Amino acid sequence: MDAYDLITRNASEVVTEDEVRALADDPEGKRAYVGYEPSGVLHIGHMLTANKLIDLQAAGFEVVVLLADVHAYLNGKGTFEEIRQTAERMKEQFIAYGLDESQTEFVLGSEYQLDESYVLDLHALELETTLSRAERAMAEIKSGEGVTVAQAVYPIMQALDIVYLDVDLAIGGMEQRKVHMLARDMLPSIGEESPTCMHTPLIADLGTGIGKMSSSAGVTISMEDTTEDIEDKVNGAFCPPTADPDPTDEGEERENPVLQIFEYHVFPRFERVVVERPEQYGGNLDYDDYESLAADLESGELHPADAKGALADYLDELIEPGRAKIAE
Ligand code: IYR
Numbered sequence: 001m002d003a004y005d006l007i008t009r010n011a012s013e014v015v016t017e018d019e020v021r022a023l024a025d026d027p028e029g030k031r032a033y034v035g036y037e038p039s040g041v042l043h044i045g046h047m048l049t050a051n052k053l054i055d056l057q058a059a060g061f062e063v064v065v066l067l068a069d070v071h072a073y074l075n076g077k078g079t080f081e082e083i084r085q086t087a088e089r090m091k092e093q094f095i096a097y098g099l100d101e102s103q104t105e106f107v108l109g110s111e112y113q114l115d116e117s118y119v120l121d122l123h124a125l126e127l128e129t130t131l132s133r134a135e136r137a138m139a140e141i142k143s144g145e146g147v148t149v150a151q152a153v154y155p156i157m158q159a160l161d162i163v164y165l166d167v168d169l170a171i172g173g174m175e176q177r178k179v180h181m182l183a184r185d186m187l188p189s190i191g192e193e194s195p196t197c198m199h200t201p202l203i204a205d206l207g208t209g210i211g212k213m214s215s216s217a218g219v220t221i222s223m224e225d226t227t228e229d230i231e232d233k234v235n236g237a238f239c240p241p242t243a244d245p246d247p248t249d250e251g252e253e254r255e256n257p258v259l260q261i262f263e264y265h266v267f268p269r270f271e272r273v274v275v276e277r278p279e280q281y282g283g284n285l286d287y288d289d290y291e292s293l294a295a296d297l298e299s300g301e302l303h304p305a306d307a308k309g310a311l312a313d314y315l316d317e318l319i320e321p322g323r324a325k326i327a328e
Helices: 003-008 017-025 044-058 069-074 080-097 116-128 131-137 149-164 174-190 227-235 257-266 290-299 304-327
Strands: 013-015 031-036 062-067 104-108 169-173 196-200 273-275 285-287
Touching: 003 017, 003 044, 013 017, 013 174, 017 196, 031 044, 031 149, 044 062, 044 080, 044 169, 044 196, 044 257, 062 080, 069 080, 069 149, 080 104, 080 304, 116 149, 116 174, 131 149, 131 174, 149 174, 169 174, 174 196, 227 304, 257 290, 257 304, 273 304, 285 290, 290 304
Parallel strands: 031 062, 031 169, 062 104, 169 196
Antiparallel strands: 013 196, 273 285
């Protein structure tokens, strides 16, 4: 796989392709980052962007993980003290998950976001950005009802982070795209460059395949789950024996979250996937890419129950080091 393909594999959106190609051509010394509001425990959503950081490290990028404590505070996630304690735990879990500590720079937002120059640049950007633009950027991020001034400041700070962390590439899930578009449009107004961005897909709700999996609603998978929890959750997942499920009666689109987790979590981290089956049901199946597994599920060669059994085993292996860290 060439550097561009590795950097962009499994991305939903690359802004822009030409800009990322230029980075891929000369990755030496290039920096990429993801920011996370510290939250109790690492879950499958964090793990998806972390997979992308692991790809970027493999391609030669320097990787920055922003533990966005001030952002979490502005989004009503607790006191500074609570949030910072959570950030420390989260950092350990990221390392346990597979981010190479020697190649990853972990930064707490408050280390630089309270500096005078940052605050003055923030105010300059506030002058240029309309309230409605900031509010729109937050549609998929804000927690709770209503919009506070804090939530309007949030995306402007996120834009400024790209400048202050001196990164060449900003990564986030698709829910971050409007913040990144704001950054692309508005940073030039304070004399900074438009940043290059890349967005990872959102995984559908495990139980229904509708909407996106989230830690606040529905079923998610996290590093706190036991092996049995994972088996139960995966067994209960929506997984029709076709790669292109029909919409619901209400016309809502349904994804197959079991296939999505194979595609975005399992195949990027394992060279091959073995689905164990008793001889009487045809024996083991062995896959070295996602497409052949998806094709077998669609054709009926691979039964959803067998796919789920394998998925639970591989997920458990990915989660085990982080789970051990939590138990310490
Ligand atoms: N908005 C993110 C957290 C975040 C991301 C970046 I990239 C920042 O520079 C700052 C905060 C979230 O929703 O978790």
